[in-house]
Amino acid sequence: MTTLPPSLSAWFTSRGWQMHPHQKQMLDRSQAPALMLVAPTGGGKTLAGFLPTLSELAEDPEPGLHTLYVSPLKALAADIKRNLQTPIDEAGLNIRVEDRTGDTSASRKKRQRADPPHILLTTPESLALLTSYEDAARTFRGLQRVVVDEIHALAESKRGDQLILALARLQSLCPNLRRVGLSATVEDPESIAQFLARHPDPCEIIHADPGPDPDIQMLETDEAPPWSGGGAAYAIPAVLEQVKRHKTTLIFHNTRAQAEIFFRNLWLANEDGLPIGIHHGSLDRAQREKVEAAMVRGDLRAIVCTGSLDLGIDWGDVDLVIQIGAPKNVKRLVQRIGRANHRYNAPSKALLVPANRFEVVECLAALEAVRAHDLDGDPRGAGPLDVLCQHILIAAASGPFQADDLYTEMRSAGPFADLSRDAFDACLEFCATGGYALRAYDQWQRLQQRPDGQWQLRDPRAAARIRQNIGTIQDSDLLKVKWRGRGAALGEIEESFAASLTKGDTFLIGGQIVRYEGLRELVVEVSRDPGRKPKVAVFSGTKFSTSTQLSQRVLRYFKAGDFSALPDHTADWLRLQTEVSRLPEPGRLLIETFPNDGRQQMVVYGFAGRNAQQTLGLLLTKRMEEQGLAPLGFVATDYATLIWGLDAVTDPRPLFDLDKLEAGLEGWLAGNAVMKRTFRSAATIAGLIERQIGGQRKTGRQATMSSDILYDTLLKYDPEHLLMRITAQEAMRGLVDFARIRDMCERVQGCIDHLELDRVTPLAAPLFLEVGKVPVKGEAEERLLAEELQRLMDGSGLSSL
Template sequence: MGLPDLFSRWFESRGWAPRPHQLALVDLARQGRSALLIAPTGGGKTLAGFLPSLIELTERRQSGQDLAYKKGQGELHTLYISPLKALATDIRRNLELPIAEMKLPVRAESRTGDTPQSRRLRQRERPPDLLMTTPESLALLLSYLDAARFFASLKCVIIDELHAFATTKRGHHLALCLSRLATLAPQARFVGLSATVADPPALADFLKLREEPVEIVLGEPGAPPVVTIIDAQERIPWGGHMGRHAVPEIYNIIRQHKTSIIFVNTRAQAELAFDALWRINEENLAIGLHHGSLAVEQRRKVEAAMSAGRLRAVVATSSLDLGIDWGDVDLVIQMGAPKGVSRLMQRIGRANHRLDEPSRAMIAPANRFEVLESLAALEAVEARELDGDPPRPPCLDVLAQHIVGTACAQPIDREAFFAEVRRTQPYRDLPRQDFDDTFDFVATGGYALAAYDRWHRLKKLPDGRWMLASPLVARQFRMNVGTIVELPLIKVKMRRGPVLGEVEESFIQGLVPGDTFVFAGRLLRFEGVKELIAQCSVATGGDPKVPAYGGGRLPLSTFLADRVRGILQDPARHPKLPAEVREWLRIQRIRSTLPSGDKLLIEGFPRGGKQFIVAYCFEGRNAHQTLGMLLTRRMERMGLRPLGFVATDYVLGLWGLRPPTKAQLDQLFDEDMLGDDLEAWMDESTMLRRSFRNVAVIAGLIERRFPGEEKSRRQVTFSSDLIYDTLRQHEPGHILLRATRQDAAWQLADLKRLGDLLKRAKGRIEYRRLDRISPLAVPVLLEIGRESVLGGTAEDELLDIAAQELIDEATRL
């Protein structure tokens, strides 16, 4: 079937024709069926998601069937869920055009944490037809007493950028909320939208909340993107992560294009890149800065300027990764290696929102290993291959939070609720024991905490259902909702001026009045803390610091790591590399050998009175850090007297006082490392405590925010450590301790990759004993003692004399 005349004429007036996937979603909606639409950026995905709702609402109201509309009452018809607040606002703004041009009797609004309280109250009293929101705002809406009434009329739920949720704790929370919606609105259908999907059936399964299958709709592929690697005039650094050597080329590229987005991987890198561009901005080009720690007003100002075409460029983190539609953007620059192909494709899609025109992007690698990674990503883009994360086990801390949120709205029937939880993809195989233990924890705190009334959050009714023990529980839930656990933040404010945003409390604690730092694209002088706000003034000089944020750098994906190994062992692909990198690899082949896919290359050499071991694992920083911890324990037992280690995404470097033999290396890298050694290390390290802190916050055991106050990092840590020690002593099988170990293994240690590495290395270690450092080992040794970005901005300055000596030593034939 085609579109109604009104909608067909609107398409014609804009010189468009509805695409097959748009028509397919309209047809599926008429059948009441759920769907996953996979289509490239510029293919009209978002319009495809909303078209059926716009058509249905218009037809019902034109025929006089909508009684609530006749009475002037609001009823929610379609809920749109976005991973970003900016995207929810942007989609609402984009929908205003077709609604206005076709004079549709439809009201669309957005609701996020930035929405004024007065508007949020009005939306609950008189809901709009279409509501754009985020998972956290949805969880809040589901926790209100009027949730059943508010969602009773819901006909459609659209989840944009679905792939961004699927394997995260936030995705687990969203899945539970969607299942709740399926209960409250049994007639609702679910529509997922995504441009980058590695496993379509698995993603479609995320939407399967009823017996009927979810239809997968594939859009036309569109023109392939054009991606190149920037050839910087300055020499490519051997180490570092900021890519400052490429800033002059990036500035010239900005000059040659209409509007560019420069994506970086961390907020600290965003501040440094923005500062470096402004220092050479002789033409005074309008360049903006956008990341999640900036004040709402700052972000909105940048978004509005981009929408109006007033900016030539914006430096951004993942805060602008997803879905934002700015038609004037004609180039994306990825500063630093992308760390994953799907992430790169998502960012490339921000340029040239037309299906028949290629998106254009450039990559500016920050160092020599990143050149290899960038080439691997470029080849994967050309081959249209994507990477994806494996599913994670059901997150019990998230389930605990959802139990409380559900009880805030109405009493819970435990059996019906278990069935509701089990129909979600992440919790489909949840053991009944885990569910019961989690529910009991929410109700009483568990055996070890049952004596404390504050952790009794549910009470049983005579009819067997469970309700909140106190209204205070609902207030605490609503102030702490969500799975994004950030370290405590402090507002940064200009004296007699606006609030610029927030930085982590620990960063401010490391400053003394007079210190300078870069934030919100400005050079600031720290004056002191007043009423929990960092007071600042404009600075004119000094050696500024840059705030670093929890979460750190993105780890290299397994898929890209495999491709990097492939490039290293295939000389036929080396001509694609810059001359400096080719020479680097040529000397490495002469001095030692290149890493291969079927062996683990380990080099050993003396330097400065120490014995170094460098393992070319290519398993990402997280896995390498865990491996380094475990190896140093084993080296200590062997009498090798280890002194330390350093990990990058590509290489692990260790040093001690004695060199290992080949037989000792085989023992060091044995698979049994992941048994007793791992257990002992996890128990001794702060890793489990850190993981427990996050789990306890998400599960509601510890509140970050309390009515009238916000806990400091030190208070949260003290509370969580005290409870952690109590549970380990008196109830070691407590559900939160189980969740903690699971969380630590998944998120912090990257154990699966580590296990795959050790399995691959068994019997296939290639040990090269050298008389001095090799060229490929230079980058990891440059990391030893490198000052954190917290301490200054000199990370990518010209290499000092000591570093140059290291390079000269490695490249001397």
Template sequence: MARWFASRGWAPRRHQRDMLAAARAGRHALLVAPTGAGKTLAGFLPSLVELTEAPTDRLHTLYISPLKALATDVQRNLLTPIGEMELPIRVETRTGDTSHDRRTRQRARPPEILLTTPESLSLMLSYEDSFRLFADLKTVVIDEIHAFATGKRGDLLALALARLQAIAPGFRRVGLSATVADPDGYRAWLAPHGDIDTVALVQGEKGADPDIAILLPEGRVPWSGHSGRYAAGQVMAEIETHRTTIVFCNTRGLAELIFQDLWKVNRMSLPIGVHHGSLSLEARRKAEAAMADGRLRALVATASLDLGVDWGDVDCVIQMGAPKGSSRLLQRIGRANHRLDEPSEAVLVPGNRFEYLEARAALDAVEDGELDRGDFRPGGLDVLAQHVMACACAAPFEAGAMLHEVRSALPYSALTDEAFDRVLGFIADGGYALRAYDRFKRLTKGQDGLWRLSRPKFAAQHRLNAGIIVEAPMLDVRFRNGRKLGKVEEMFAASLSPGDTFFFAGVALEVEGVKDTDLVVRATSRPARVPSYMGLRLAMTTNLADRVRGFLADPGQWARFPDDVREWLEVQRLRSALPKPGQLLVETFPHEGQHHLVLYSFEGWNAHQSLGMLVTRRMEALGLKPIGFVANDYALACYGLEPVTDPAALLSPDILEHEFVDWVQGSALLKRAFRDVAVIGGLVERQHPGKRKTGRQVTFSTDLIYDVLRKYEPDHLLLRAAWADARARMTDVGRLGDLLDRAQDTMLHVDLPRVSPLAVPVLIMIGRENVTQAATEDAMLAEAATLAAEAMRLD
């Protein structure tokens, strides 16, 4: 090993030696080191040493990745040192893309190192031979641990680790990350039974400070928009002056738009690609291979490439729109110059003036080393139901032993006996309202006290349908010859008729029709729109929100800002007010025959969407005749026919007890959450042997069951889980509750004769929230100019 380092002219870094020392001491370890510091090699070094000193033909090391692409990339990079050191070690991947024959062979004759994902590991644990497969396991390496530890995929992985602990009690757990703000939280998550003292914390050396710039437009910082599309020409100029550039976008729809915008100004016809999660596997792999081979000058991408894929020739990262968090920004910056001793170069392209402040806040946070904290939460009961079913597929189990095993995983450490019994009861018969149906009776308790599968067919059914990621109903986009381009959501496809056009995979397509689960298309040169996708937008993190509030309250900082941003804040201070940290500014004013109320709460788009629903319901009840609302990450604007004289009456904390409950239970929100937990919990199958249900069929099935349970068993386990999801994940209810708790004591109400400067970015969105056509953007720019002129007048 030492000779190999020397042959490269390298020496092991301190944190790589520390990881070896932790392994020698038999300790679990969390390595926090910047991108380019050799984290992945540090995680594998102990395994390579052990396999050199004591060769085996058994599975020795599991590597868990949040991305299939990352597992493939690590395999490629790991094979290089293994080959150069001539080590007799086999390394293979096992993901959803692995062929059935190879998966079967891997269970019978596993490699020494297996690279996989949480979902594939859970499936491997569902087989009877899992006890033999994992019996000699020595190490589990979890890469990019911050990316999934706090979510449902983390719940599934924590449970899988607990099961591995029962099979191979002595194995070591290793976590790797570049962006962990709360190491102790992740050490507790990593440790069996949350015993933090068993996990060594290894800190990597600090790398070169990144070189980050905010791209300012050739004219003025825009008043509206959140995409940075105005800067396509300047972004293209950056691409022309760098070897390889990744252009990150926060949504799949924006990635398609930016790709088209860049092609329009690509005077040198440089090779540019696009990469996001809805594209076909073939299209994604083609783009990844082209990047790896240096055949692309730029790749427009989403979070599908946030993590770890190592392309050494990338020398610039561009973020379109606001970064939304310092950790995410650092993760994306790390894709450039994947080396510790060279600064990564990045450019931020803010979409409007608030986004400029957010970009500046993100730069300051990165310079101060301030990262976003993970939000650990109790594990989901739907995930637990899926895991228990996987264990039952492998072998009968005793309830007490299973509960003890499950509690060793931190997300389930406080699981009550009653909650676990409810999970078992749900898997056994579906619950009180569904127990008359045999298809829900998946487990049976025998006279020996062990729980086992009711019928062998339930094992095959589980393996076909297991998984945590539940996509919105999708249709395959195909040419008439059968070639698949990727997927679009059914809701978008339903809005299309034959002859309609849309952009996808960087190509303008014309709809020919829908056949079964396929949207059949052909290429066209006609103007096209971009698919819309459901799901949450990335919300600005609380630490960036606090920094932006700090900017507003501290004129001493304004000298750092462009002239037009500084003027915007100065006129706001003269005409209205700027909120102090912790203060809630509420403005009311008339505009174009309507009365507007704008709250500057900085709690993120998702929370503001929920609050808008609640406030307009309360306005209706108070006779204020609301018309609608719009929101961005920074503000919420409600408008109606009557003036609001007492905003405090609209924002009392009991709105979460009354309007919120009524709204969620009466909206599609809870049904959508129930669909997800019903699929994860195994109540509804997505696939049958040889046939996959359409998203519409799955939704129809879950809606029927939802209505039955709401009527006959409102306390059902999955309704509880859906309610928890709807509250916590889909509405940012925690941030909403904090806002309402402080609203009465911190509210500053300013009644104005006309629109304020701070209100312009959110008011421009009225009537245009969901439209992305270029003509509409032009109209928005024209309206923004008129509205801004009114807001900035000092008379």
């Protein structure tokens, strides 16, 4: 058991502090091989994670790396460094702390490998890079602890899988390494603990006092929300009034483009000139840091932001969080709420602002879930093989390895505990030769087996290229945006959006309207153009789907039929729906069909999330085309899919044959852009496609051409190639999200309520206002063209010839 040394005890006393119970528990259990702390935001969990390190180093400040801290954000590492320096300086401790991220200079990185600090703060990507060097054993010699912050966020992505494989490598180098995870409140702490621990070792879990429930409610507005849309412009006056009443307000959005639009609308309505900033991942780093510094100083009254401020950075005196748009995920909402009153045992204050009428219901369901401590989340799948392939290449870059040893090491990583030897060998073969269809090409002949059985790089120079391409974050094809003539950076926009611009077009970035002047050396040059109506930049970033648990809560709310908690405008809308049709229910699938505007309409209320509902639209229209029902197009939201066509669907049940839907999906996917996009991501992570060569980054167009050629080649000559199998798995659970369609079909067990109606229903009406309508090319289009041609012929008298 580690005890608090006198210097740190005196520091606590000088501040009038006492250790929280969970901080003392972390100190008492500091020798456990794996330990995870679950604590609410503001509960001092970062200090709890570092207290054993500070205590051990205070007693014995031996040179060399003692503790490695890993966080998902570079900004979080920098923030922790600032916060750690305070107790170190004030307690007079001889401890060196440094950070190492993508922003660290090359000379400093090189020096850190030879002379590491006591505490090194880094990210999963930088850690993977460190393990790839030949001198990794020397760098990590003496490492005793790894602290993984915000582990719940990392566990949901491939970055987490990469991190756990890197920890497996560190454990091989440092057998007595202790692992510590710091997590916000999560729905399944045991699964996160298993993710963290070395398999099959156990992981102890410490639960901090969750503190008081948050003060959270919906924002009252004078104007009712619109029927559709996601901008919440109607709420600007009410939001601005809340900003005036509070010291610092974080205004969260689900997408970067929505944040830009809202920021501009808020700024135009800001007649009092309150200092307001914007922060999201597409803005230039210098701009983000400027906003962050202003937040810490308390200079800003409001910050319009996205997920870039979700995680545990202490940004000064934030006393209100406003979530614009339905949160889509209860865990994410709780995380964002915790940004307000970032103090132990102080209730967080938050307001929800639904962007449209339906989101009022989802916001109410989310409020109830937060109050019931009912968090959502999906079970983790097996470790992804593209990440495993990258890890094999990283291991090869660091030196020769025995396949048996590497396989055993990988099996000690929780996500890969069930990895079969056949799957490992397939990945090793891919890394060595590129696979059956590619083995004739020298560029993919990367590994060779020595006479002693060890594997090594065929060309030692390949190590540099492997290191240049380490990472699992797949950025979209982004181009820098800079002021023309001055070269100062504003941020990034997607390459596809830049390609749509012509000189003189305007768009929003960083809250400013800019004029497109041209593209020079992969840089979008712009000038100021205030006062004009802008286009909206197509920013990258996740477009969230509503979680399964939240969707089911909405359905249970519908079944209860008590709308007294809703505003009158939404309650009246739902009551009208029950009069002319019915509301969807758990365990049943509601389908409405009715004529409108000369077309036959079908609405499927699947409540499966936007990606799955979009895929359902594709598959159902394909099935309708096969049955001669002449569909013309569809549009999807998180809750429903609207399909229109020439012929009425009299019996929709045969359309929902799960086997036929899945077979249709496989056929549709084979040559589809979704598949190629997914292949490109997997091939880049696995090392088949290099985005960086000799320090130069390929353009998105170049990378796309390379991946498309490879995909078409493998589809034709080697459809069972490892990467083709990985791509199919990724597509099914990613952009396509077929698992939720399968779950929907299995949940309803054929219980389909089909209502044939004579007009649009209240619940269906907003779907007609949705953007993103997808046309269907097929028999219906040909029939319309034939009818139009016949009308023309009849009118001209040609039909009698």
